[in-house]
Each structure stands twice: as C-alpha cells, then as structure tokens.
Amino acid sequence: MKDLLKELTAIHGPCGFEDEVAIYIANRLKGKVDSIKIDNAGNLITIKKGHKPGPKIIVAAHMDEVGFIVKKIEKNGLIRFEKLGGHDDRILLSQRVQIKTATGMRTGVIGTISAHMVKFDDPMKVRIHRNLYIDVGASSQQEAKDLGIEIGDSVTWFPHFDLLTETRVSGKAFDDRAGCAILVKALEDLDSADFVGEIIGVFTVQEEVGLRGARTAAHQFDADVALALDTTAVSDTPEEMMDNTLALGDGVGIKVIDFSLIANKKVKNQLVKAANEQDINYQLEVFLGIGTDAGELSVGQSGIPTGVLSIPSRYAHSSIEVIDLNDVEATRQLLVAFIKEMNYAADYRVKLNLEETK
Structure with missing residues (x-):
C-alpha cells in the first residue's frame, strides 16, 4: 500500500x-x-x-x-494564479509548486517578502492569493513563455513522500x-x-x-x-x-x-x-x-x-x-x-x- x-x-x-x-x-x-x-x-x-x-x-x-491555475504572466516573469479547490491563504507563502506545461513540468515557488522587510510591513497581514505570485526564475514574460508556461496551465504542490515514522507519512x-x-x-x-x-x-x-x-x-x-x-x-x-x-x-x-x-x-x-x-x-x-x-x-x-x-x-x-x-x-x-x-x-x-x- x-x-x-x-x-x-x-x-x-x-x-x-x-x-x-x-x-x-x-x-x-x-x-x-x-x-x-x-x-x-x-x-x-x-x-x-x-x-x-x-x-x-x-x-x-x-x-x-487541490491546486492552482495560471491566470497571468507579469512583464517581469512572475506568475499570477487562481485556486482550484479550497486553500488557506495563510499557508501559501514560500511553498514549492509544480506547473504542468505542454513541454513538461516546471518547478516554482510562491514568493514572499524577505524577513528583513517585515519591519516595513504589517506583520499580522494575510495577503489573499490574488496578491501572491509564483516565481519560476524567469526575468521576463517572454522568458516564462519560453519555459513553456501558458495561461491555463495547472499547478500543484511539489510532490514529496516523507516517512516520519514507520507508519506515519507526509506528502x-x-x-x-x-x-x-x-x-x-x-x-x-x-x-x-x-x-x-x-x-x-x-x-x-x-x-x-x-x-x-x-x-x-x-x-x-x-x-x-x-x-x-x-x-x-x-x-x-x-x-x-x-x-x-x-x-x-x-x-x-x-x-x-x-x-x-x-x-x-x-x-x-x-x-x-x-x-x-x-x-x-x-x-x-x-x-x-x-x-x-x-x-x-x-x-x-x-x-x-x-x-x-x-x-x-x-x-x-x-x-x-x-x-x-x-x-x-x-x-x-x-x-x-x-x-x-x-x-x-x-x-x-x-x-x-x-x-x-x-
């Protein structure tokens, strides 16, 4: 099993x-x-x-x-997304994700501000998912497209399967x-x-x-x-x-x-x-x-x-x-x-x- x-x-x-x-x-x-x-x-x-x-x-x-779907590729290459299924916006930051493109899987991360910036921000603020973005390493919209990423591509958490004990697993x-x-x-x-x-x-x-x-x-x-x-x-x-x-x-x-x-x-x-x-x-x-x-x-x-x-x-x-x-x-x-x-x-x-x- x-x-x-x-x-x-x-x-x-x-x-x-x-x-x-x-x-x-x-x-x-x-x-x-x-x-x-x-x-x-x-x-x-x-x-x-x-x-x-x-x-x-x-x-x-x-x-x-549950997952996400690519909504928009910004001019600087960052990717806006919508939700597929129920998510808690509080846990989205800094997560690794996987985008399925026509040319294969691409890895990305949901971006967050540096800890050094918290002093200039409201530390209690929870940004809704529409204000967040996925970073795939692209520096421009064209570079993201060259990686095969298009509007409508599906996104999930990056897969892993970790044995915490003999019977308890995380993934x-x-x-x-x-x-x-x-x-x-x-x-x-x-x-x-x-x-x-x-x-x-x-x-x-x-x-x-x-x-x-x-x-x-x-x-x-x-x-x-x-x-x-x-x-x-x-x-x-x-x-x-x-x-x-x-x-x-x-x-x-x-x-x-x-x-x-x-x-x-x-x-x-x-x-x-x-x-x-x-x-x-x-x-x-x-x-x-x-x-x-x-x-x-x-x-x-x-x-x-x-x-x-x-x-x-x-x-x-x-x-x-x-x-x-x-x-x-x-x-x-x-x-x-x-x-x-x-x-x-x-x-x-x-x-x-x-x-x-x-």
Whole structure:
C-alpha cells in the first residue's frame, strides 16, 4: 500500500486535470476488473462482478487534488494564479509548486517578502492569493513563455513522500489519493468468489470544486448501496478549536454526519458491526466542517443508501498532509468486509408494518 500511495501522490492531478491519475489507475487495474471506461465527465468507472448476481455497490474515491491555475504572466516573469479547490491563504507563502506545461513540468515557488522587510510591513497581514505570485526564475514574460508556461496551465504542490515514522507519512494529495489507493487495492485483492453482486468502483473528478464528478456518476447506475472513501480532518492537535473527537492512528472513521450527508443509519450500523466483528479499529465521525462525494451519491437515481469511510488526516489541503498507514489499512479492511456482506437497497430502508384497516 505504501508504494502505491507514493506513486499515486506523485502524479500531477488537480481539479479538472485528473487525466494522468485516471490513466495510471486504469493501467494498474487492467485484467483485475471486468470493465474499465471513462465517462463524459472524466470519471474513471470500473466494474468487478462477483460469482453470482447480487446487490450492486458504488464505491467512490476522488482523483483530484487541490491546486492552482495560471491566470497571468507579469512583464517581469512572475506568475499570477487562481485556486482550484479550497486553500488557506495563510499557508501559501514560500511553498514549492509544480506547473504542468505542454513541454513538461516546471518547478516554482510562491514568493514572499524577505524577513528583513517585515519591519516595513504589517506583520499580522494575510495577503489573499490574488496578491501572491509564483516565481519560476524567469526575468521576463517572454522568458516564462519560453519555459513553456501558458495561461491555463495547472499547478500543484511539489510532490514529496516523507516517512516520519514507520507508519506515519507526509506528502501532498493524500486527499484523496489515499482513498484511490484503498479502492485500487480492494479491487485487486477481491476475488469474484469472495462476494456476490457487483462493485462499481468510481474514481471521480472535480470533487474539490463541488462534487461534480460524483453528481454525474450517481445517476448512471441503479445501485443498492454506496460508500465514499475520503480523508477527514482530525482534531488531535493543540489549536483552540480542536476537540479531540478524531485522532490520527485511532482507526478508520465511520461517518455519522457532515455538511453534505447524514449517513444512512443502517449502512453506518452495518459498518460498525463489521468493524467490531473483524476487530478493526474505528472511530465514529461527527464533523460538519467537511463534505464528500457521498453527498451526491446519496441523491442519485431515486436515492441510494450511502455511507462514508474516512481516513484520518492532519493538515488537509496543504503540501504536508500527514496520515497513518495503519488507518489506511483499517479503512481497506473495513471496505472489503462490508462488500462481502453488502445488502440490497430494501434492507437499508425504513421498515413499514402497516395493518389493513376496514
């Protein structure tokens, strides 16, 4: 899993530019699933069939990462940019970035003032991203263009994958290449004899700008149940707003509620039951500060009973996200356990017992 995660996070794939991620995953899953296709939105859709007919499950993980897009090249060669996805302007300064051009990757840095200039500035000021710039070393607009940089080029954090301990790693794009890695491994490892029905593995696009890929995918399949795989923000560091309800290393998060979804109660309960039976570490997640593809999956067709498996993460949407590989493995194990016991949609509905009246 570690090597797969390293390879996935190294790929350049911000919102709307997920092509290389899709190609990598498709090549990896060739021969491991029954069908692979790209839909009109750009989602990579894979289907794996069990040994006999049964319920159908959509499992979604988004391929895109937060990034930027080149907006303007100044006369002095500095590059103005817009955001792709949610960023905190406070952490943009001095970061290394990577620009994908028609001629290859170019490295740049988001500029900041020298520490010697702080005495002439407001030290409490946070400059919005539109006042910032990327420095690629060019001294003129023409030189930047000669490097292959054009308006509309995509930008991500510069890739790295650092082992902090044996199980904790830091890097970019764990949101949500970690989810992609888990789904890839599940599709690779599950044999058709292990389950009944169908797994519809959807690697979605443009989640970070409004769950757009999931919105289109949700209406393409008459599924019985759906799960989204995504990272979630832990609250185990010392900042004032942290409440220690989710912690790194404490296991997979089983979603109860976020701003995009109130998880189907029976799906959530089945996940908890499977985790207890398989002795998988888990934590229940109540966090309104996040949304996932599950929000769109749940309203597909006539409604799909939906839940979420969350991978705990620190420093989300930054260049130094941190996850614990034990949590990743717990998420994979619970996904596989759920697939083996998944039910038809009717089993996740409210049961009515209406007596006939005269």
